[in-house]
Amino acid sequence: MFKTLYSSVFPSASSKSYVSNVQFIFRQQIQPWHPSSTLVHEAGVAVLRLSPTKFWDFSEKLFNAQNDYFDVNVVHETRNDTYKRLAKLGATVGVKEEEMYDLLKVSAKPNEKGELNTGNKVTDDFKQLIKVMDSSQRTVVVLWQTNASHRRRDSRAFMYRRRFFLMCVCSLVFSSLSLT
Numbered sequence: 001m002f003k004t005l006y007s008s009v010f011p012s013a014s015s016k017s018y019v020s021n022v023q024f025i026f027r028q029q030i031q032p033w034h035p036s037s038t039l040v041h042e043a044g045v046a047v048l049r050l051s052p053t054k055f056w057d058f059s060e061k062l063f064n065a066q067n068d069y070f071d072v073n074v075v076h077e078t079r080n081d082t083y084k085r086l087a088k089l090g091a092t093v094g095v096k097e098e099e100m101y102d103l104l105k106v107s108a109k110p111n112e113k114g115e116l117n118t119g120n121k122v123t124d125d126f127k128q129l130i131k132v133m134d135s136s137q138r139t140v141v142v143l144w145q146t147n148a149s150h151r152r153r154d155s156r157a158f159m160y161r162r163r164f165f166l167m168c169v170c171s172l173v174f175s176s177l178s179l180t
Contacts, residue, residue, distance in 0.1 A: 043086035
């Protein structure tokens with residue numbers, strides 16, 4: 001899905017005359033039942049903060065390396081070790097590795113107020129992302145699938161069965177689209 005969007009849809013759409021009337025909104029679909037899902041999405045937020053123009057390149061790298069971040073491949077490492085690997089991945093697209101890791105790492109000590117559950121430096125941004133995600137139920141949501149043989153008549157069941165394929169939900173917002 002991401003490869004099609006990134007390598008075919010975006011380039012094709014940008015060459016059309018109506019492109020100013022189409023807006024692509026990439027909504028991250030956090031999967032809380034996969035602990036590393038939160039971590040990879042936080043890495044995307046860190047990239048957006050540090051170098052927004054690198055977000056799509058980072059996302060492509062992350063989709064290509066997604067198996068490295070599946071549950072069985074992160075179960076024996078600490079959260080900060082996973083963040084270090086994600087920061088290294090960010091460096092491959094030109095994001096400063098140390099700055100990215102600094103945004104992602106979780107302190108082993110209480111903050112100045114004595115709080116123990118403080119998250120990292122993208123936690124507040126991430127909370128906003130989750131709020132937007134919760135409100136996305138009011139948008140037109142399009143799920144692309146990668147294999148037509150997986151189509152199901154019951155779209156809700158299909159969505160839940162195939163959600164693991166998707167690390168995002170892409171919403172297309174058409175603002176007064178005129179193809180004439």
